[in-house]
Amino acid sequence: MVIVLDGASFTISWMTSNVFKSVNWFSKYYWSFMYVNEIPTTPSVLMTMFTGKRYVEHRVWWFDSIEYDELNKFRFVWDEAEEESLKVIVSPIPFCRWPYYKNFALLGEKSWKLTFPSHKDDIIKVTEKLHKLMRLNVIKPWNLFIAYYILPDRLYHKNKEPVESFDELIELIKVYDYAFGLAKDLLNVAKPRKWLVVSDHSYICPDEFVENRPPKRKTVHIPEALSITNLPPAPKRPIEVYYWIKRCLHIA
Numbered sequence: 737m738v739i740v741l742d743g744a745s746f747t748i749s750w751m752t753s754n755v756f757k758s759v760n761w762f763s764k765y766y767w768s769f770m771y772v773n774e775i776p777t778t779p780s781v782l783m784t785m786f787t788g789k790r791y792v793e794h795r796v797w798w799f800d801s802i803e804y805d806e807l808n809k810f811r812f813v814w815d816e817a818e819e820e821s822l823k824v825i826v827s828p829i830p831f832c833r834w835p836y837y838k839n840f841a842l843l844g845e846k847s848w849k850l851t852f853p854s855h856k857d858d859i860i861k862v863t864e865k866l867h868k869l870m871r872l873n874v875i876k877p878w879n880l881f882i883a884y885y886i887l888p889d890r891l892y893h894k895n896k897e898p899v900e901s902f903d904e905l906i907e908l909i910k911v912y913d914y915a916f917g918l919a920k921d922l923l924n925v926a927k928p929r930k931w932l933v934v935s936d937h938s939y940i941c942p943d944e945f946v947e948n949r950p951p952k953r954k955t956v957h958i959p960e961a962l963s964i965t966n967l968p969p970a971p972k973r974p975i976e977v978y979y980w981i982k983r984c985l986h987i988a
């Protein structure tokens with residue numbers, strides 16, 4: 737099982753791991769700083785993790801870099817698993833504007849609404865909905881389950897102003913505890929033998945850039961990500977996620 741927590745920083749997660757309960761639960765497993773040697777955007781990094789191709793090969797770096805129909809040009813790790821008659825479930829992943837998912841029951845929810853909530857206040861509501869769906873889907877039989885959560889990324893992006901006070905910082909960091917809590921809960925429900933929690937990039941709030949930028953550019957991605965697993969070694973580069981999955985599934 738792979739759980740993606742979009743935008744989770746190794747530094748923030750690790751440094752708060754003795755403060756917040758849900759993050760702390762993960763401390764007994766294998767952690768690694770993951771350096772993102774790709775363009776640190778969600779589509780770019782997730783494409784590398786799940787196709788085993790570097791950015792120079794897949795050329796996807798933004799949500800409009802590729803159309804949904806063009807995704808079938810790629811052989812994803814779950815396609816390889818299915819070729820070996822393994823069962824796969826993939827929750828909605830925003831490689832492009834129209835989220836990709838596979839064998840994941842949406843039960844009437846719209847996949848794009850679950851990955852692109854339009855308003856800051858909807859983010860937690862939408863995530864709760866998504867998590868409910870995860871819990872329902874995860875009890876079906878599978879060999880590979882990929883879960884993607886938009887937190888903590890989306891709350892950074894939607895924050896109207898840069899973080900200016902310690903209290904605001906703590907508020908934002910609490911989202912980590914919430915996000916890790918979802919991952920922990922899903923692991924408790926699914927009880928996978930092998931699991932990996934991984935992120936795709938993290939953030940800085942560069943005050944000096946802020947003044948002339950539109951709000952959504954008040955945060956900038958940085959190539960600092962994390963991986964945590966019960967099956968070491970924990971991936972140190974996005975492409976190693978691909979090989980970690982193949983190793984778990986015993987597919988060449």
Ligand SMILES: [Zn+2]
Pocket residue numbers: 742743777778889936937
């Ligand atoms: Zn991201």
